[in-house]
Amino acid sequence: MMDTPTYQPAPEPDYTPRYRPADEPPVTAADCLADYAAAKRIRDTMDKQDAR
Numbered sequence: 001m002m003d004t005p006t007y008q009p010a011p012e013p014d015y016t017p018r019y020r021p022a023d024e025p026p027v028t029a030a031d032c033l034a035d036y037a038a039a040k041r042i043r044d045t046m047d048k049q050d051a052r
Contacts, residue, residue: 020027
């Protein structure tokens with residue numbers, strides 16, 4: 001009997017919101033732009049799903 005290979009998806013990154021402690025410096029516009037750029041793949045996937 002042969003073993004059937006099973007599909008193991010890659011683990012998803014943790015997107016849990018994190019709150020910044022009060023003693024950390026405030027978020028800058030550059031930080032926001034970097035976060036927005038990093039989430040492009042996620043936005044594209046959501047757009048494809050919404051288009052269905």
